[in-house]
Amino acid sequence: xxxxxxxxxxxxxxxxxxxxxxxxxxxxxxxxxxxxxxxxxxxxxxxxxxxxxxxxxxxxxxxxxxxxxxxxxxxxxxxxxxxxxxxxxxxxxxxxxxxxxxxxxxxxxxxxxxxxxxxxxxxxxxxxxxxxxxxxxxxxxxxxxxxxxxxxxxxxxxxxxxxxxxxxxxxxxxxxxxxxxxxxxxxxxxxxxxxxxxxxxxxxxxxxxxxxxxxxxxxxxxxxxxxxxxxxxxxxxxxxxxxxxxxxxxxxxxxxxxxxxxxxxxxxxxxxxxxxxxx
Numbered sequence: 001x002x003x004x005x006x007x008x009x010x011x012x013x014x015x016x017x018x019x020x021x022x023x024x025x026x027x028x029x030x031x032x033x034x035x036x037x038x039x040x041x042x043x044x045x046x047x048x049x050x051x052x053x054x055x056x057x058x059x060x061x062x063x064x065x066x067x068x069x070x071x072x073x074x075x076x077x078x079x080x081x082x083x084x085x086x087x088x089x090x091x092x093x094x095x096x097x098x099x100x101x102x103x104x105x106x107x108x109x110x111x112x113x114x115x116x117x118x119x120x121x122x123x124x125x126x127x128x129x130x131x132x133x134x135x136x137x138x139x140x141x142x143x144x145x146x147x148x149x150x151x152x153x154x155x156x157x158x159x160x161x162x163x164x165x166x167x168x169x170x171x172x173x174x175x176x177x178x179x180x181x182x183x184x185x186x187x188x189x190x191x192x193x194x195x196x197x198x199x200x201x202x203x204x205x206x207x208x209x210x211x212x213x214x215x216x217x218x219x220x221x222x223x224x225x226x227x228x229x230x231x232x233x234x235x236x237x238x239x240x241x242x243x244x245x246x247x248x249x250x251x252x253x254x255x256x257x258x259x260x261x262x263x264x265x266x267x268x269x270x271x272x273x274x275x276x277x278x279x
Contacts, residue, residue, distance in 0.1 A: 009035045010233070011077045013070070015060055015117055016087030018046040022136065022181065023086035025225040027053050030082075033229065038073050041087075060087045060113025061105075063120075070120045079128060082232065083121045085114035086136045092208055094201045095149045103150045110154035115161060126172040133169070134177045134232055135162045139242070141180070145265055147208045166239065179228055180242040219243070 012030045017023035017039035024047070027039040031053050040058035041047050047055045058069040073080055089109045091102060118133055125131025140148060141155030159178060166176035195205060227243045256264075 010081035011036045011038070011073065011079060012082040012084065013038045013040070013073055013080050013121065014084040014086055015040050015058060015114075016085075016136075017041045017050070017055075018043075019049060021086075022221055022224065023084070024050070025221045026084060026086065026229060029222075029225040029229040033233070036077065038069075040069055058117075060085075060117055061108045063116055066117055066120050070117075074124060079124060080121050080131065082132045082134065083117065084134045084136065084232075085117055087113060088136070088138075090148075091150045092148050093150070094147060094199075094204075094208070097196050097199060097201065098150055106150050107154050107157070110151070111157045111161075114158060118165065122169065122174065125174045126169070129173040132175040132177060132232065132237055133165070134179060134237075136179045136181065137162070139180050143261070143265075147204070175237055176239070177232060177237050178240045180240065181224065 010030075012027075012035050014023050014027050014030075014037065017027055018041045023039070023041075027037045027050055031037045031050075036054075038054045038056055039047050039050050040056045042057070042059045044055055044057055054073075056069045056072060057065060059065045070080070087109060089106055091098075091106045093099070093102075114135055118135075122131070122133065125133070135158055137159050138151075138155040140152040141157075141159045144152040144156070162176060162178045169176055199205075201208070224243055228241055231238055231241050
């Protein structure tokens, strides 16, 4: 943690705090526990309702907005105790029909964006020899399922550089935490899904679109944040935090031999679609 003492509130900077998402609820949970929270998003109006929480405009793909937001926080508070890299996007599409420009944008947001924010915040933590950087990943980064390969690979990349950075920051007493969630997509995502005309994967359209659905048994975002935030505040915090519906199952699945994973994934995501009318 940033300090072993709980006599003062911690200064927390969170990215990707649009209403209805994980970042928004993380801010609420940190604030409820008495900490000084700076919520950020690409649009200020996307963070309405965050009472008692500072809001700043920050686009993780725009280094100028990153620099400006970090400077505002440091000028007001003199330090940042906790950075939560939560901003991210989701892409569903067969790999062979994936628009490469869209894939690059996904990587800019999910991989390079969090790194750019960490690069802006970490130097002040390293000078103080105190701080915690939290990267919100996904169980998709552990298992590359069909139809979401770009998203899964972006999260796998995030997981990898998080692990590398943890070792690099250890001599400076700066903690690095990876949070793995079972990804949930907003109901508006379907509106942004563009199906290719005459797609060779048309028989699988229904199963692909189901990647956008949040199952009824999914862990509520508020419950997830109530579990995660106290663990981030531990001194020291855990290196990895996995929580949410089927997150443990997904982690265990990642440890299985490749031939077993291929069989199970094929049965669930591919063969079932063929059986139900793909041929």
